[in-house]
Amino acid sequence: MDVAVVGATGDVGRQICTQLVERRVLPPTSRLQLVGRPDGRSSRATYGLAADLVDAYDEHAPLLDVALDPADVVADVVVVAAGRTAGTRPGESVDRHALAADNAQVFATYADALARHGSGREVVVVVSNPVELGVALLGDALGRHRVIGMGAWLDTLRFRREVAASIGVRRHRVGGFAVGQHGDDLVPLWSTVRIAGLDVAERRAEVARVRGPRTLATYADEIGAAKRALSTAAVQDLAEAFRLVDTWPPDVRLAARPWMTQQSGAKTAAGTASATIDLVETVLDGRDTVVAGQVLLDGEVTLAGAHVHGVLGVPVVLGPEGWTQVLLPALADDEHERLAAVARRITAAVAPWTERGSDEEVTR
Numbered sequence: 396m397d398v399a400v401v402g403a404t405g406d407v408g409r410q411i412c413t414q415l416v417e418r419r420v421l422p423p424t425s426r427l428q429l430v431g432r433p434d435g436r437s438s439r440a441t442y443g444l445a446a447d448l449v450d451a452y453d454e455h456a457p458l459l460d461v462a463l464d465p466a467d468v469v470a471d472v473v474v475v476a477a478g479r480t481a482g483t484r485p486g487e488s489v490d491r492h493a494l495a496a497d498n499a500q501v502f503a504t505y506a507d508a509l510a511r512h513g514s515g516r517e518v519v520v521v522v523s524n525p526v527e528l529g530v531a532l533l534g535d536a537l538g539r540h541r542v543i544g545m546g547a548w549l550d551t552l553r554f555r556r557e558v559a560a561s562i563g564v565r566r567h568r569v570g571g572f573a574v575g576q577h578g579d580d581l582v583p584l585w586s587t588v589r590i591a592g593l594d595v596a597e598r599r600a601e602v603a604r605v606r607g608p609r610t611l612a613t614y615a616d617e618i619g620a621a622k623r624a625l626s627t628a629a630v631q632d633l634a635e636a637f638r639l640v641d642t643w644p645p646d647v648r649l650a651a652r653p654w655m656t657q658q659s660g661a662k663t664a665a666g667t668a669s670a671t672i673d674l675v676e677t678v679l680d681g682r683d684t685v686v687a688g689q690v691l692l693d694g695e696v697t698l699a700g701a702h703v704h705g706v707l708g709v710p711v712v713l714g715p716e717g718w719t720q721v722l723l724p725a726l727a728d729d730e731h732e733r734l735a736a737v738a739r740r741i742t743a744a745v746a747p748w749t750e751r752g753s754d755e756e757v758t759r
C-alpha cells in the first residue's frame with residue numbers, strides 16, 4: 396500500500412512523513428510519495444526531504460518518490476496537508492473565511508487531479524484547514540465515503556487526554572468523542588465518555604466532578620473568555636499562560652491549549668501528524684475501526700428535526716475503502732443543540748465554494 400503526502404515539506408507534512416517512516420507504518424516495499432509545488436522553495440525542499448529521510452531511516456524506509464505535478468499523485472491513501480495556516484503569531488486570530496479563500500484553490504486542484512488521474516479508489520485524509528471545506532470539495536469530486544477530515548480525531552484525542560489528566564489515568568483508558576467543526580466550534584460529547592475500570596455510577600461521579608455543573612450552553616463564552624485571559628497572561632509570561640490553562644475544566648483546556656500552542660509559534664505539528672497517522676494506519680490495516688472525522692453527510696444524521704446534508708465531524712467506521720457508517724449515539728440536549736448550530740454554521744461557511752447553495756437547501 397502506498398501513501399502520498401501533499402504539502403510534504405510544510406511543518407505538518409514533514410512531521411507526517413517522518414512519523415510514517417519512523418513508526419514503520421509503511422514496509423520497505425511500499426512507496427511514500429512526497430508532493431510539493433513545482434514553483435517556489437517547496438519543489439527543491441521536497442527532493443531534500445526525501446534524501447534526509449533515507450539518510451535517517453535507510454534500514455527500513457519505504458521507497459521514496461517526489462511528485463511536483465498534481466496529475467502525478469498516485470497512492471492508496473492521499474494525505475492533504477498543503478496550504479496556508481493561520482493563528483501562528485501572538486494575537487493573530489484565525490479567520491476561517493480568509494483561510495478558506497486561500498486554501499479552496501489547493502483543495503480544488505487536488506480534487507480535480509485525483510478525479511481525472513487517480514485510481515478511483517484512493518482514500519483521502521484532509522489535514523489542511525478549513526478541514527470541512529477540504530472534505531466538501533474533495534468529497535464532491537471523489538465520492539464522499541473516500542474522504543475524511545482528521546480534525547475531529549485530533550480533537551477527540553485531545554478531549555480524552557484532558558479528561559484522563561483530570562481523573563488521574565492515562566489517555567488509553569478514556570473513551571468518548573469530540574465532534575462538530577475543528578476549531579472553536581468543536582463539540583465535546585461528555586455523554587460518550589467512558590473510563591476503563593469504572594462502572595457506570597463511578598464514571599458518572601467522576602465526570603460530574605471534573606466537568607462541574609456546566610453545560611455546553613456556556614461553552615462558546617468560556618472559550619472566548621479563556622482566549623482573552625491567555626492573551627493577557629502570555630504578554631507577561633508564556634509559562635504562566637500554560638499554567639493558567641491547567642486550572643480550567645477539561646473541555647475548556649481542550650480548546651485553549653492547542654490555541655495557546657499555536658500562538659506560541661510552536662504550532663501543533665507533532666500532535667496533528669500523530670492523529671493523521673492513526674487514520675492512515677486504520678485505512679491501511681484493512682479492518683474497520685471507529686474513529687471521529689469530518690465527513691460529507693447525506694442525511695445519515697438528524698439534528699433539530701432536520702437531516703444534515705453537508706460536512707460535520709462525527710464518529711464513523713473507517714476501513715480500507717473509506718468511511719462506511721456514522722455511529723453518533725443519542726446525545727444530551729445541550730450536545731444536540733450545539734451540534735445542530737455547528738452543522739448550520741459549517742454549511743454556511745462552505746457554501747460560497749461549493750455548488751450546494753444555501754443553508755436551507757443543504758440541511759432540510
Ligand SMILES: NC(=O)c1ccc[n+]([C@@H]2O[C@H](COP(=O)([O-])OP(=O)(O)OC[C@H]3O[C@@H](n4cnc5c(N)ncnc54)[C@H](O)[C@@H]3O)[C@@H](O)[C@H]2O)c1
Binds near residue numbers: 406476498
Ligand atoms: N486539521 C488539523 O488538525 C490541523 C492542525 C494543524 C495544521 N493544520 C493545517 O495544515 C495545513 C498546513 O499547515 P503547516 O503548518 O504545515 O503549514 P506550512 O506553511 O508550514 O506548510 C504548508 C505547505 O504547503 C505547501 N503547499 C502550498 N500549496 C501547495 C500546493 N498547491 N501543492 C503542494 N504543496 C503546497 C507549501 O509549499 C508548504 O510546504 C494548514 O492549512 C493548517 O491550518 C491542520
